[in-house]
Amino acid sequence: MTSGVVALVVVTLLFWFYRTQTTWLESKPYQRSSNDPARTLVVVYSRTGNTLGVAKEVANYFDADLVQIEAPQYSRDLKGQQLASKHADEEVTTTPIKHEPVDLDQYHLVFLCSPTWWFRPAPPLWSFVENHDFSNKRVFLIMTGNSRMKEERTGKFGVLVEEKNGDFLGMLFIRRGRVFWQKTPDQVNKDVFVELREREAMWQMSGR
Numbered sequence: 001m002t003s004g005v006v007a008l009v010v011v012t013l014l015f016w017f018y019r020t021q022t023t024w025l026e027s028k029p030y031q032r033s034s035n036d037p038a039r040t041l042v043v044v045y046s047r048t049g050n051t052l053g054v055a056k057e058v059a060n061y062f063d064a065d066l067v068q069i070e071a072p073q074y075s076r077d078l079k080g081q082q083l084a085s086k087h088a089d090e091e092v093t094t095t096p097i098k099h100e101p102v103d104l105d106q107y108h109l110v111f112l113c114s115p116t117w118w119f120r121p122a123p124p125l126w127s128f129v130e131n132h133d134f135s136n137k138r139v140f141l142i143m144t145g146n147s148r149m150k151e152e153r154t155g156k157f158g159v160l161v162e163e164k165n166g167d168f169l170g171m172l173f174i175r176r177g178r179v180f181w182q183k184t185p186d187q188v189n190k191d192v193f194v195e196l197r198e199r200e201a202m203w204q205m206s207g208r
């Protein structure tokens with residue numbers, strides 16, 4: 001009897017985990033509030049929608065342009081999940097990506113938003129950085145994740161940004177929580193808002 005209950009709990013958890021990794025989470029469409037040329041750009045890769053929701057919150061806060069990266073090889077099925085896992089584990093940085101053309105010249109501040117895959121940003125964001133020059137840009141990384149990131153793996157991303165001439169401001173990890181203990185998108189957005197307000201004040205004080 002007890003082993004039956006344990007098996008049921010395990011199967012339920014596995015099913016729920018699979019669903020969260022393969023189902024797209026919708027968020028409200030984003031539109032800039034002004035018509036002036038944007039000074040801030042938000043670039044996002046999102047496999048299941050959570051990071052896109054966060055990126056829209058950031059874009060809203062800074063009245064930024066938003067560019068979404070597509071990487072269909074990491075499809076929302078078991079095959080895509082396995083490839084995502086393999087590439088992240090092998091610390092792959094170069095992978096095919098698609099997005100609308102970006103001219104970075106007009107932007108002073110660039111947010112790069114990514115899910116966390118094996119404790120580091122997902123490969124599509126590394127590829128975006130490899131493909132661009134960030135001279136005269138301040139760059140900030142935002143990662144969403146269920147549990148944690150690792151400094152030694154994610155730190156290499158900041159090094160890459162600096163190799164591509166960017167002024168790397170650091171990173172923010174948004175912990176959404178696991179399985180049944182996940183924050184709602186509204187709670188996540190509130191966390192993002194508070195963090196951005198603090199960062200913005202800090203950057204203004206330090207003149208960055």
Ligand SMILES: Cc1cc2nc3c(=O)[nH]c(=O)nc-3n(C[C@H](O)[C@H](O)[C@H](O)COP(=O)(O)O)c2cc1C
Pocket residue numbers: 021045046047048049050051052081084085088114115116117118119120144145146147148149176
């Ligand atoms: C292959 C793979 C590896 C993951 N590794 C981590 C991890 O190391 N740490 C973590 O907190 N979350 C990890 N996650 C969970 C995602 O980072 C998390 O669900 C994220 O918010 C999903 O963002 P998205 O909906 O924008 O794709 C992993 C997910 C996948 C698919």
